[in-house]
């Protein structure tokens with residue numbers, strides 16, 4: 001069986017994976033939004049189960065809705081579930097209408113310049129890749145960086161015309177918020193783009209398998225943009241939506257720069273804590289598991305980071321996710337994929353590993369789905385009995401439930417972001433042995449090592465200064481969702 005066929009098979013759910021949890025709205029070959037009435041009661045059950053577990057981001061809204069006696073709460077839940085189902089169904093109606101319009105306009109544009117539908121499709125894909133590449137600007141001389149150097153042959157300082165180069169890049173699709181990086185960062189982003197081409201090719205195979213590629217792609221863009229599950233059920237995307245190849249295409253295009261650069265920045269800060277120094281001294285292979293790894297950007301960043309940090313160390317990188325169709329992407333990047341539900345626990349057993357075999361766990365934008373006691377117990381026990389050196393976390397919110405929950409379990413949490421302008425828990429390291437980190441080691445006043453970040457201002461932090469200066473309308477991540 002070809003790798004592609006295996007990927008297509010897995011898209012419908014692997015028979016070898018963990019027992020499939022009931023996923024909102026089912027999946028497989030049924031059309032999105034087409035069978036919603038039949039699926040409403042199933043959705044309602046899932047929603048009620050997940051309330052209070054998955055939705056910490058919007059607890060304020062939920063709490064208000066669920067106040068009252070138990071009986072009232074049940075009624076309220078039923079009412080709000082059917083309201084939510086209605087909202088969900090209505091949004092899908094709109095998505096399907098708009099997807100048909102979008103599809104039509106796309107075909108008109110491309111058939112103007114192509115002689116047949118296949119050529120039109122190829123041109124559209126090439127244009128899409130060119131557009132994605134345009135998120136990263138060309139290198140240009142940096143006129144803001146001082147170019148003063150000290151000459152070793154002279155007793156006085158001289159100014160040499162060094163050519164520092166920078167490049168502007170974006171993380172939001174409307175390109176409103178420029179970020180800057182060095183030549184080094186530019187090279188990394190070009191490698192990311194090359195990997196995205198591989199991911200987009202894998203994705204096109206999945207899209208074609210769904211039928212009309214233009215419609216599926218348009219539908220995915222609209223699911224990304226309109227977020228039906230967030231509006232109806234306070235959950236960014238359901239498992240069915242994560243498995244939609246059109247949504248996956250949009251995710252690859254829009255999230256890659258943010259996820260890659262944020263993981264890179266987290267790893268730089270982690271290295272500054274001295275955690276990785278031990279790997280420079282040994283050639284022992286390093287094993288890293290990414291929980292809820294999606295298409296695999298955090299593992300890609302890990303691989304590229306260690307290539308320069310400890311080039312002699314070989315890496316075994318494994319991504320685990322509840323959504324089985326991420327498999328083809330993760331494997332296309334050269335990593336291992338395991339279909340796994342974090343709520344089923346037993347990570348080491350799933351990996352066929354013994355305590356001490358797994359070095360690190362990395363979690364990127366997943367805690368909103370699993371900040372519950374059993375998951376936090378499982379993560380804490382990985383650090384203690386499992387002898388995992390550290391769990392490295394990168395999340396969306398400046399306040400994350402995971403921090404307090406891990407501390408309550410006796411773990412040390414090292415917050416990597418600057419805290420001087422207010423609490424910021426977006427990037428953290430969880431360890432059981434505080435001596436592994438410079439800033440938390442017992443009786444030690446050692447500070448983090450200095451470093452020059454490859455991707456400055458990642459994650460976006462300009463709003464914090466603005467907030468200190470008397471309030472600013474900039475959201476903490478103004479481009480989120482764009």
Ligand SMILES: C[S@@+](CC[C@H](N)C(=O)[O-])C[C@H]1O[C@@H](n2cnc3c(N)ncnc32)[C@H](O)[C@@H]1O
Nearest residue numbers: 242259292293294321322323341342364365369
């Ligand atoms: C916001 S995405 C993050 C993906 C990736 N880590 C990244 O940063 O791009 C959340 C991921 O968590 C996965 N997920 C959600 N619930 C899960 C669970 N119970 N067990 C494992 N993965 C889960 C989703 O399928 C999705 O791929």
